[in-house]
Amino acid sequence: MMKDNMIKIFKALSSEQRLNIYMMLYEWQMSSNTEDSSFRSFEEGMEKCFTKACCCMDLSKSTISHHFKELENAGLITCTRNGQSFNCKVNMETVEEIRNFLK
Amino acid sequence: MMKDNMIKIFKALSSEQRLNIYMMLYEWQMSSNTEDSSFRSFEEGMEKCFTKACCCMDLSKSTISHHFKELENAGLITCTRNGQSFNCKVNMETVEEIRNFLK
DNA sequence: ATAATGGTTCGATGGTTGTAGAACAATCAA
DNA sequence: TTGATTGTTCTACAACCATCGAACCATTAT
Numbered sequence: 624m625m626k627d628n629m630i631k632i633f634k635a636l637s638s639e640q641r642l643n644i645y646m647m648l649y650e651w652q653m654s655s656n657t658e659d660s661s662f663r664s665f666e667e668g669m670e671k672c673f674t675k676a677c678c679c680m681d682l683s684k685s686t687i688s689h690h691f692k693e694l695e696n697a698g699l700i701t702c703t704r705n706g707q708s709f710n711c712k713v714n715m716e717t718v719e720e721i722r723n724f725l726k
Numbered sequence: 727m728m729k730d731n732m733i734k735i736f737k738a739l740s741s742e743q744r745l746n747i748y749m750m751l752y753e754w755q756m757s758s759n760t761e762d763s764s765f766r767s768f769e770e771g772m773e774k775c776f777t778k779a780c781c782c783m784d785l786s787k788s789t790i791s792h793h794f795k796e797l798e799n800a801g802l803i804t805c806t807r808n809g810q811s812f813n814c815k816v817n818m819e820t821v822e823e824i825r826n827f828l829k
Numbered sequence: 830a831t832a833a834t835g836g837t838t839c840g841a842t843g844g845t846t847g848t849a850g851a852a853c854a855a856t857c858a859a
Numbered sequence: 860t861t862g863a864t865t866g867t868t869c870t871a872c873a874a875c876c877a878t879c880g881a882a883c884c885a886t887t888a889t
Binding site: 673 | 864867869
Binding site: 830831832833834835836837838839840841842843844845846847848849850851852853854855856857858859 | 860861862863864865866867868869870871872873874875876877878879880881882883884885886887888889
């Protein structure tokens, strides 16, 4: 993993709000994997995570949109449009690369 | 590990210069462990790392001092005064805690 | 005592970032 | 078609941050 990427990643996780979003996504993803989600493949990712995030957090839509883009740009999550909203999934490979970077 | 600590840590590592310093310290520490350092205990840490950092980086002393403090404040390194200069060591426990935070 | 060395602290400054709101675009429902 | 829902983009602003130089403090050497 290039150093510049690591900087982007650390920067993305260094904002309280972004870390909140990331942790929420992480936990939603974990729990949705054990719940009844047999109709939805893992690849599709969590549904309506933007909307859910907006409900949980006291921030404007534009700000939350901005934060999602930062997380995506850092490679921490991947978002795929699905009609009006989008689905989103945490990139476990990136998490693993951070762990490796830290020896 | 508290979330607030993680934010501090990520913030500390999200600056290019600070990440440079941290990586230098890390590598100095690793190499000094395998070299002839039989007279110096591990606990004492790397000697004159501030001076060494000043030589390697094109930044003013005050800026480098500031960055060292940020790394120390985040718990990533520990500095102990030794006369005029100080010794410094990377906190491996903190690295391990980041790895654990990332599942 | 005086000077030199190694870091720290302070104040200023320019750049970056987090945030909101308004206007917009795209999709869906009636 | 019209209106509602979901999210994006733009502009603006305040807060924060990286950086420097100067003045400073503490330790060591002369």
